[in-house]
Each structure stands twice: as C-alpha cells, then as structure tokens.
Amino acid sequence: MHLFNIFTAAFSLLNIGRGVLGVPNPNSEHNLVERQARTTPILTVFPGQAALPTLADIINLNATNGTFLPIQNIQGDILVGMKKQLETFYFFHINDPASFKTALNSYVPTITSTATLLSPASSQPLAFVNIAFSSTGLQALGITDDLGDSQFSSGMYADATNLGDSLSTWESPFAGTNIHGVFLIGTDQLAPQDSYVSFYVSGIVSTFGSSITEVDRIDASARPGDEAGHEHFGFLDGISNPAVAGFSTTVLPGQTVVPSGTILTGRLGDVALRPSWTLDGTFMAFRKLQQKVPEFDAWTLENAIQNPEGTLTVQQGADYLGARMFGRWKSGAPTDITPLVDDPTLGADPQSNNNFDFAHANSSLISDQSRCPFSAHIRKTNPRADLADANTINHAIRAGTPYGPEVSSSEASSNTSTQDRGMAFVEYQSTIGNGFRFQQINWANTANFPPLKTVTPGIEPIVGQGSPRTADGLNPVDPSVGYTVPQFVIPTGGEYFFVPSISAITDVITAS
Ligand code: HEM
Incomplete structure (x- = not known):
C-alpha cells in the first residue's frame, strides 16, 4: 500500500510543468520553435558527470529504505546539479504583492518538480521553471517568519565583504536588497535565444505583468561543442556533487553521501529549527562570478x-x-x-x-x-x-551554468x-553558513x-x-x-534565496 501511494504520488504529478505554459501555443507571436513532442530529457548529462537516477529507481530506493523524499514537491533544480544547456536567471522585484500572489497561484502548475525532471522524456515540459525568494521578497509578501538562517535574513550584499568581495565590483542590480526573487528557466536546447527559454520568459512577463519588474537577467548557456560541460577556463565542471540519501540511487566510487537534511530544510541532518512550511525547501547561494x-x-x-x-x-x-x-x-x-x-x-x-x-x-x-x-x-x-x-x-x-561569449580572437x-x-554560480544547502559560505570563507579564503x-x-x-x-x-x-x-x-553580484517546496508556494507564499 505504501509503495502504491508513492507511485501514485509521483506519477500523478508527472504532468506538473505542463500547465498553461508547459506547451507553447502554436498561434503565439512567440512561435519561434518547432512544435513537436519532446523525445529527450530537459537535462543533459555531460561526459564525466554522474547519471541521473530514474523516477522508478528513486521510488524503489525509498520503498526499500522506508524513507520518502516527496520529489514531486521538491523544486527540480535542487538535487540534479549542473546539467543545463541553456539557463536564464530572471531576477525580479515585487511591486504589487496581492497581484503577484494571484499570478503565482495560477503559475504553480508550471513550476517544475524533481519528479517531472526525472520522468520519461516525453512527459517533460519544453523547459523547466523554478522560483526562489530573497528575504526581502518574502517580507514583501508578508511572510515575516524567521527561516533560521541569519545570512539569508541579511542578504548577500550585507555579507559581501565577509566573503572577501570588493563592493566596487558589484553590479548595481545586486547592490542592496532590491531583488525579491528569481525565476530559473532551463532546457536542453543548443541554440541560444530563439528558444523555449525565451518563450517561457515571455510567459512570465505576461503572467505576472506589472506585479513584478525585471531587475536583472542573466542568459547562461553551456559552452559549445567539445567544451560543453566545461567552465570558461576550460575545466570540466559538475563532476563532484554529494550523493543525497533518499535521492541518489547509486553512490559513485569516492562520492560523499550526505543526509537529505544537508541539502533540504527540515529533513534529517538539517541543523536548525525552522517553520514547518519550509520542509523540503533549500537555500540557494547565487553568485555572479566574472572570469x-x-x-x-x-x-x-x-x-x-x-x-x-x-x-x-x-x-x-x-x-x-x-x-x-x-x-x-x-x-x-x-x-x-x-x-x-x-x-x-x-x-x-x-x-x-x-x-x-x-x-x-x-x-x-x-x-x-x-x-x-x-x-x-x-x-x-x-x-x-x-x-x-x-x-x-x-x-x-552545485548547479550553476557558464554565462557570456567565448573568448574572441582579439x-x-x-x-x-x-x-x-x-x-x-549556484549552490544549494540547508544552511548557508555550513555550505557555500563555509567553503568560501573558512576554506578557500583561509591560508x-x-x-x-x-x-x-x-x-x-x-x-x-x-x-x-x-x-x-x-x-x-x-x-x-x-x-x-x-x-x-x-564576484560581481549575488544573493541568498530560499527555494520553497511547491506545496509551500500554494499553502503559504500565495496565501493571503
Ligand atoms: C568561476 C568560479 C568557479 C569555477 C571556474 C569553478 C570550477 C570548478 C571546477 C572545474 C571544479 C572541478 C569539477 C567538479 O568536481 O565538478 C570545481 C569543483 C568544485 N567547486 Fe568550483 N568553481 C568556481 C567557483 C566555486 C565556488 C565559489 C565554490 C564555493 C565557495 C566552489 C566549490 C566547489 C566545490 C565544492 C567543488 C567540488 C570539489 C570536490 O568535491 O572535489 N566553486 N569547481
């Protein structure tokens, strides 16, 4: 019975991500892409990277271990790592909280879960969309709960000098606390801008209208040809990420296994007390790192x-x-x-x-x-x-994507x-001070x-x-x-965000 429930929960939600925006409207003015059923997954496993678990494998793993990570409720980008060909970061400021909540409520079916990203390719949408909020973004929506992470509460700009940054190199959109949230939109297309990603960005603009203003946008993409999967200095990236208990169905030789609560808030291994609605969320450290x-x-x-x-x-x-x-x-x-x-x-x-x-x-x-x-x-x-x-x-x-052009001959x-x-750069962890911030300050910066x-x-x-x-x-x-x-x-900017579970968006963030 338990196994049946898990299957039902997972498969009944395979269609998440195929809401109004899941399949482009062929009559739309954004009719820029070939309309055809997807036959390949959204995510790309670059050479040298760990394969993704299948949905069925995760269900079996959880049934065998008696654990249950509700991957249909966990936003899709968190556990899969650096596997995007195209990824756009759409940073926004909330102007009108009430209209924003209404729009977000209607948009929830387009927020892509982990289960959707691991479903058979033909069940996946053309691009995935995730959403995350800064501390000031949650406050703008009337959510004043202490999420149990002081760095998140203060924001990255306040932390920048502790990280070793020079504020003079920070770009103005990130300087301060004006960014309330970010949409992450990604897909496997190789071609750049006339893509599913830009189609989904247009969908965000039309759905949210004047309730938000775009503060900044980064169009990131895997590098071309043989450099795909390599960062701009030329080194293959996305190789070493921890295996997460309850999600990773195989542990590669040499790979560290972490409890799910090292990554997901409220799960076993999370070290802080937090409001119950934050279960199965995570904190995202975003950094714009110029190379x-x-x-x-x-x-x-x-x-x-x-x-x-x-x-x-x-x-x-x-x-x-x-x-x-x-x-x-x-x-x-x-x-x-x-x-x-x-x-x-x-x-x-x-x-x-x-x-x-x-x-x-x-x-x-x-x-x-x-x-x-x-x-x-x-x-x-x-x-x-x-x-x-x-x-x-x-x-x-780590789940970042390179941005910017290839080096020109000049x-x-x-x-x-x-x-x-x-x-x-993106890193997901349940406590910023133990993950990204610890690696940066206590390890990288410490002689x-x-x-x-x-x-x-x-x-x-x-x-x-x-x-x-x-x-x-x-x-x-x-x-x-x-x-x-x-x-x-x-470092030219960044912010700390909270990535809520999908039910937290419905039950708390969009609730008035
Ligand atoms: C532009 C900046 C950066 C570049 C070009 C870069 C590049 C790389 C490369 C090539 C690897 C090896 C491949 C792999 O194991 O996936 C790697 C691993 C890693 N990087 Fe970075 N990285 C950058 C920023 C950062 C930052 C800011 C942090 C954290 C403060 C970080 C943390 C890590 C970690 C934890 C690993 C895995 C180490 C291991 O488990 O062996 N990286 N990075």
Whole structure:
C-alpha cells in the first residue's frame, strides 16, 4: 500500500510543468520553435558527470529504505546539479504583492518538480521553471517568519565583504536588497535565444505583468561543442556533487553521501529549527562570478611550470600549472590520480574520476603536495582525507551554468577580457553558513586551511579572496615557492534565496 501511494504520488504529478505554459501555443507571436513532442530529457548529462537516477529507481530506493523524499514537491533544480544547456536567471522585484500572489497561484502548475525532471522524456515540459525568494521578497509578501538562517535574513550584499568581495565590483542590480526573487528557466536546447527559454520568459512577463519588474537577467548557456560541460577556463565542471540519501540511487566510487537534511530544510541532518512550511525547501547561494579567461591563459603561460624530468613545452607547463590550481586537468581527470599528464578517459569516467581522497600509501598527508597542492580549488572546497573523510555537513549541491561569449580572437591576442563572461554560480544547502559560505570563507579564503600541514597552504588561487593572494604548493619541483596569483574570478553580484517546496508556494507564499 505504501509503495502504491508513492507511485501514485509521483506519477500523478508527472504532468506538473505542463500547465498553461508547459506547451507553447502554436498561434503565439512567440512561435519561434518547432512544435513537436519532446523525445529527450530537459537535462543533459555531460561526459564525466554522474547519471541521473530514474523516477522508478528513486521510488524503489525509498520503498526499500522506508524513507520518502516527496520529489514531486521538491523544486527540480535542487538535487540534479549542473546539467543545463541553456539557463536564464530572471531576477525580479515585487511591486504589487496581492497581484503577484494571484499570478503565482495560477503559475504553480508550471513550476517544475524533481519528479517531472526525472520522468520519461516525453512527459517533460519544453523547459523547466523554478522560483526562489530573497528575504526581502518574502517580507514583501508578508511572510515575516524567521527561516533560521541569519545570512539569508541579511542578504548577500550585507555579507559581501565577509566573503572577501570588493563592493566596487558589484553590479548595481545586486547592490542592496532590491531583488525579491528569481525565476530559473532551463532546457536542453543548443541554440541560444530563439528558444523555449525565451518563450517561457515571455510567459512570465505576461503572467505576472506589472506585479513584478525585471531587475536583472542573466542568459547562461553551456559552452559549445567539445567544451560543453566545461567552465570558461576550460575545466570540466559538475563532476563532484554529494550523493543525497533518499535521492541518489547509486553512490559513485569516492562520492560523499550526505543526509537529505544537508541539502533540504527540515529533513534529517538539517541543523536548525525552522517553520514547518519550509520542509523540503533549500537555500540557494547565487553568485555572479566574472572570469578573466585571456588573463588566466596568459598568466599560466608566463608562469608555466616544469615536471621533475624537465620535459614539458611551455604550453604543457601552463596546462600543468592550471591543473594544479584546480586539482583536476581540463578533462576532469584528478591530479591526485594522474599527477603528471592529463587522462581524458579517466576524466570522462564517473566510476573513477572521483575515486581519490588525497591520501596515499608511502606518502605524507601533511607534507606531500606532489600530486595535488593543498591550495587547489577542489582540495580547499572538499578536503576529503585532510578532514579524515568524515565531513558531511559542509557539502552543497552545485548547479550553476557558464554565462557570456567565448573568448574572441582579439581578446586572446591581447590577453585582455573585453566581454563579460563567467559563472552563474549556484549552490544549494540547508544552511548557508555550513555550505557555500563555509567553503568560501573558512576554506578557500583561509591560508592555513587545510590544517596541520607542514607548510601554510595559502589562499585558494581560483576563487579564494584576501591578501596576499599567495598559494603554495603549485610548483611540484619546489612546493615551497609561493605564487602570488592575480584574481581571475571577480564576484560581481549575488544573493541568498530560499527555494520553497511547491506545496509551500500554494499553502503559504500565495496565501493571503
Ligand atoms: C568561476 C568560479 C568557479 C569555477 C571556474 C569553478 C570550477 C570548478 C571546477 C572545474 C571544479 C572541478 C569539477 C567538479 O568536481 O565538478 C570545481 C569543483 C568544485 N567547486 Fe568550483 N568553481 C568556481 C567557483 C566555486 C565556488 C565559489 C565554490 C564555493 C565557495 C566552489 C566549490 C566547489 C566545490 C565544492 C567543488 C567540488 C570539489 C570536490 O568535491 O572535489 N566553486 N569547481
């Protein structure tokens, strides 16, 4: 009976996302796309990334374990990670709370659940839509409950200097607390703007009318061709996310399993007391992170390192330095497994590309940086054996998408960015101070983290902030050389949001 109920709950909601906006109106002035039934899923699993669980597998898992994550009630982007070809972030300000609530109530069938995203491809809408609210957005709607997260309550702008940001680089839409919410709209289409995404944006504009004003919009997209799934510096992304109990039906070798409450508010493992209506929501840390790609390429070439045998060309030495800054080669292969050369087959294999923890027999975890510098991006943000592999609380699910154009030939030849590109960075966690914020402040920005090493690891060279920007261990021939690394990632804005469950939207957020 229990199993039957779970099936019924999940499958009866497969049609969520196919409401009035789920299938474009062929007579619409936005008749920009071919009208045909969807045959492929909305989400794209890029090479090297973990496969998505199927709906049936999750139902079986929950039935077997006696757990029940109501994935038809959890917004779709939270648990699936970085798997979008196109994603638009539509930031809005609420002008008229009453009209907004009425419009949102009618729009709920278009808010896409996790169950819908995992349903058979033909049952999925043409694009998914999720919605999230800032603290001032909830207040504008008359919701004054303390959600149990002080960073969320104050907003990211108030936290920016704690994160290490310079407020001078923050763009005006994000400076302050004017953003009340954001729609996330994503799909698998490769072509840019005449897409289902822009069709859905038009739907939002017509549904919500003057009850909201667009404050900012970021049109993000996976990079083209072989770079799909790679961020703008060229490194495969979206490889390592934690497995979530009750959702992940397989655990990949080396993958950390976190209780569902590390990600979802109100679930087992959530550390705060919150209003009951926040069950199955999450906090989203959004960051607009500009990337100085030609400058990064030029700097790694100028500072190209050599392997112990002295056999590398300058370009190979630059790639080697970049790999040591990240802890992974551009293919995604971890330097902890393949320290001297890239191994694209390893990078593309989710069964082995996460199967390491920086510890090796006959090597000292406190002094040996020959495979991976202590300061490397993936070591600072997930220290694995440096914290005895016991850490499950400081994990979050990363679900961002690159934005901005490819580097032009003139930018490449002048080593200077003239166009804005970077990462529309998203992390989901039940407590901001344990997830994104902890990774940024306590780990990336903290020179003596990981602790108890024989040298000071230094600042994380990609997203670490602070002064001096010295990262140690990048040069394997002489790990004691400290590199003063220019800031290639510039935070230009962001906000903390709460992503409610779908029933919380109906029962609380749109209730008057
Ligand atoms: C533009 C900025 C950023 C770029 C280009 C970037 C790029 C990458 C890449 C290439 C990986 C390795 C692939 C993977 O494991 O998925 C990675 C992993 C990761 N990044 Fe970032 N990242 C950025 C910002 C951040 C920020 C701001 C944080 C948190 C404060 C963060 C946290 C992580 C975490 C937790 C991992 C997984 C580490 C692991 O489990 O091995 N990243 N990132």
